[in-house]
Amino acid sequence: MIARIALAVSLVAAPVLAETRGDMWWGHIRAIASDEMRGRLTGSEDYLRAADYVIRQAKALGLQPAGVDGYFQPVAFTEQKVLQSEARATLSGPNGVTALVAPRDLIISGGGGPAPDMVDAPLVFAGYGLHIPDAGYDDFAGLDVKGKIVVVVGGGPADISGALKSDARSARSRYLAEQGAVGIISLTTTKQIEIPWERRMLIASQPAMYLTDSSLRPVKVPFFAAQFETAKSDLLFAGSGHDFAEVSALADASKPVPRFDLTPRFKASVVANRRPLVSPNIVARMPGSDRKLKSEYVVVSAHLDGLGVGEPINGDTIYNGAMDDGSGVANLLEIAAKLRADKVKPKRSILFVFVTAEEKGLLGSHYFAERPTVPKASIVADLNFDMPLPLWKLTGVTVLGADESSLGDVAAAVAKARGLALTPDPLPDRNSFTRSDQYSFIRAGIPSVAFKFGFALGTPEEKIERIWRTTRYHAPSDDIDQPVEKEEAVKLNDFVADMALRVANGVKRPAWHETSFFKRFAKP
Numbered sequence: 436m437i438a439r440i441a442l443a444v445s446l447v448a449a450p451v452l453a454e455t456r457g458d459m460w461w462g463h464i465r466a467i468a469s470d471e472m473r474g475r476l477t478g479s480e481d482y483l484r485a486a487d488y489v490i491r492q493a494k495a496l497g498l499q500p501a502g503v504d505g506y507f508q509p510v511a512f513t514e515q516k517v518l519q520s521e522a523r524a525t526l527s528g529p530n531g532v533t534a535l536v537a538p539r540d541l542i543i544s545g546g547g548g549p550a551p552d553m554v555d556a557p558l559v560f561a562g563y564g565l566h567i568p569d570a571g572y573d574d575f576a577g578l579d580v581k582g583k584i585v586v587v588v589g590g591g592p593a594d595i596s597g598a599l600k601s602d603a604r605s606a607r608s609r610y611l612a613e614q615g616a617v618g619i620i621s622l623t624t625t626k627q628i629e630i631p632w633e634r635r636m637l638i639a640s641q642p643a644m645y646l647t648d649s650s651l652r653p654v655k656v657p658f659f660a661a662q663f664e665t666a667k668s669d670l671l672f673a674g675s676g677h678d679f680a681e682v683s684a685l686a687d688a689s690k691p692v693p694r695f696d697l698t699p700r701f702k703a704s705v706v707a708n709r710r711p712l713v714s715p716n717i718v719a720r721m722p723g724s725d726r727k728l729k730s731e732y733v734v735v736s737a738h739l740d741g742l743g744v745g746e747p748i749n750g751d752t753i754y755n756g757a758m759d760d761g762s763g764v765a766n767l768l769e770i771a772a773k774l775r776a777d778k779v780k781p782k783r784s785i786l787f788v789f790v791t792a793e794e795k796g797l798l799g800s801h802y803f804a805e806r807p808t809v810p811k812a813s814i815v816a817d818l819n820f821d822m823p824l825p826l827w828k829l830t831g832v833t834v835l836g837a838d839e840s841s842l843g844d845v846a847a848a849v850a851k852a853r854g855l856a857l858t859p860d861p862l863p864d865r866n867s868f869t870r871s872d873q874y875s876f877i878r879a880g881i882p883s884v885a886f887k888f889g890f891a892l893g894t895p896e897e898k899i900e901r902i903w904r905t906t907r908y909h910a911p912s913d914d915i916d917q918p919v920e921k922e923e924a925v926k927l928n929d930f931v932a933d934m935a936l937r938v939a940n941g942v943k944r945p946a947w948h949e950t951s952f953f954k955r956f957a958k959p
Contacts, residue, residue: 602952738792
């Protein structure tokens, strides 16, 4: 009896472990990336359920609605689902007619704008397909692309910055359409593969989208776009005197790649279903404390949408998007909580923007950056989160875009104060600079950066990151049942919260460096 009493007393007296900040961050992800949210596909009821969670958290944090309809900024899209298995494609060349099967041999894109019903054109190989006159580099110089489909390989010269190369790739379809090209086919070397083709085939069954407002679409005419499966890419080079192995070796070494006409002619018919839909960005404001500066805004952004429900992988059909980008949404909520609790308050207002349709091509952020819910000139900076990957101890931060504006100086000061290194982008040809929402703000002339857990090539961290991308990126296994360094994520949140506060309280607005290519997008 005495033993039982002692046990009861010990149980009553047992201390309750306090919830850590890492636990609170993870709690948001558990909610946002739960199976009940069904992957948060843009335009779905599942996305709206996730949006409701974010809004409830914003209200609890005292953040004010700053959309056009409360916290919402509705965005109109056209959903375009390319029926890959119903497409028909052929290569006609020196070896006769070769039938191509989608999505086994190639994946036809449904993004950017209305896909053409039919394309029948000669091919030209344009090397890396980069048009960068500011760097004295142009793969299209001297090439006749009018009426042709342009074939390009990933990569680029090592002596041109990753930011410039990424921007050129992003603007490539618009440039080629303006030059009279009718389409583009992208090739990836074996070394460059990020997502296994088998998984890309599964993702290809999901619908693409484009903005309904054609004035916001970069390509104004129907334009064909596709990616070839790496193992089938050599078919394009038949009869040219070159092969894909030669091109791959040069591209992997960032060496000059030859440009030449290709012998085969490409023909394809495209079948697509289209429907209109609306999905909102969520905009919440933390008012600034300074009477004059509170009318200026520091944006902190992340995307709420995911890939929804798709083809099964290991029996799982829900693409939860825990790291991509439930983690970024959780980052924003925890940064808001920290800024609210800190004694020093931001003088400029902080705008927390949870965008839609990032997975469809940065569409929600593009819409917000071009048609913000506050005066565009009042936005001084964007600090963006997209899949920062807290998978190891935080010793360095990769700040994408740091070299382009004075935000890099702010990042360096915060890193020094926190005993962290600023780690250069180890894989600049991965296009990270243009693959997330800060790029929409950059193209609108607003100094912007994004954040990743830093790593260097040849380290254990690189291996962890590579394995994660191969096994979990854009897969159902990016769920809440994966190992994550929760308290390390808090350190990055604090890093960005400190940056946001310094920018909000700075005497001067962030400014582009005079040497930055992206300064041209700033409005005078």
